[in-house]
Amino acid sequence: MSLDEYFKRSREQLEAEESENEELDREQEVEGEINYENDDGDNSMEVARMSDLCPLTYTNWKAIPKKKKTIWAYVNKRYIVPEKGQKDVYAIINDAWRRYKWLIKKNHFTKYRNLRERLKNRPDGILEAHFKKLMTYWRYEAIREISHQNAKNIDKQKWRHRAGSISFAVIRERLSK
Template structure:
C-alpha cells in the first residue's frame, strides 16, 4: 500500500549525521519533503454480502421460483383429483343411466331424483341419560303409556326401536326364540332411563318386538328383494349387520318354504286397508288428549277414535284406496248423529 502525503512534523524532519555516526537534530527549522511513489489512499471495496440488495434480490428470485414450482405441483395434484372425481361421477352416471328405462324422444316424462332420507335413528341422548335425569312415564287404565308431552312418548318409542336394532340379532327365526333373560335385560335398561311403571313391561317388550319385525322387513326389502343374486346382495350388505349373520339371513330367505310363507303373509297384509294415519304417534296418547279436550273430560268411544285415526287428508295420495274407508267413516258419523253421540 502506498504512503499518504507527508506533513510538517518532527517525525518528518531530516536528521543530520555527524562525523562520529550519531544522529542529531538540525538546529534550523526548515523541512525537507519526502518523495512518495503513490500518494493515493487505497479504499476498501464494496461489501456485496448478505445484507446487500443483490443478495436480497437473489433470495427473492429463489423464493419466487420455489413458490412457482410448489404452485405447479399443487395445480397438478388438484387437476388429477378433479379428473379422478369426474371419472367416478361419469361411471356412477353411466350405471344410473343403464339401470333407468329408456325415454323416447318427445316423451315429456321427467326423471325424478330419488329422495335421500336422513340417517338411522340413534337416540344417543337417551342412551347417555343418567339415572337422576330419568323422565316420568304415566299409564292409563288400559295399561298403555301416556304423557302430557307428545314428544316424550315419541322419544320413548324411538328409543325402544334402537334397542331392537342393537340388542336383538335378525338371525332369530321368530320373537318367541329370543331368550327371556335378554328381554329382562332390555326392560331393566329401559327403567334405568325412564321412571316407568312395572305394569308397562309387556307393552315395552311388545313395542321392541314390533320394531324388530319392522327392521327385519326393511332390511329384507332393501338388501335381499332389491337384488337378484346373493353375490350382489353380499356386495350391498348393510354396515350394521356382520357378514356371517348376513350370510345366515340369505340362506334362510332363499329357502323355498320361507319364500312361500313370505308370499302368503305379503298378500294377507295387502288385503288390510283400515290402517290408521297417525304414523309413529300412539293411539293411547290420542285418546288421552281427546279426553282432556272434552268438555266433561269423558272417555272417547271407539267409534270417535276410529274416525279420528282413519280420516284421510283431501288431495293426498295413499297406497290403498280411500273410497272404502270414506264410506265406512260416513256410515259411523250418521249413526252417531242419530244416537246423539256414541
C-alpha cells in the same frame, strides 16, 4: 308407538294418579326424566337395531327369551319404568324389531339378485354372520311360499285396519265385560 311416546303417556298417567293419591314414594319415581343424550327420537328402533340385544338370527320375537331380561335392564337404565309396563315395552320393541327386519329385507334382500351382491351391500350395523344367516333363511323355498301367501292375503283385504262392521270401540267394550 315409540318408547318415548309410551313413556310420556305413562308418566302423565302416573303423575295424575300421584296428585290424587299424594304418595311421596311414587312421586319420587315419576320425577325421573328421559336421558336425551344422543337421542334420535325413536329409541325403540335403536334397541331393535342392537345385535347384542335383538339379534336378527331369530325368526320370531318369542324365541328371544334370554335376551329379554337384558333388554329390560337396558330400558331401565335409560327410563324409569314401572314393572307393569314391561309387557308394553316388549310389544313396542317387538314392533320396531319386525319393522327393522322388514327394512333389511326390502333394501338388502329383494333389491339384489344374488348373495354376493347382498353381502357387498350389507348394512354397516349388522354382523356378517348374522346377515348371511338371515339371507339364507329368506332364500328357503318354504319361507318364500309363506311370504307370498301372506302378501296375497293382505292384498285380498279391503280395509286392513278394520274389524268388519263392528267398530274397535264396540269390540273393546265387549272384551272389558
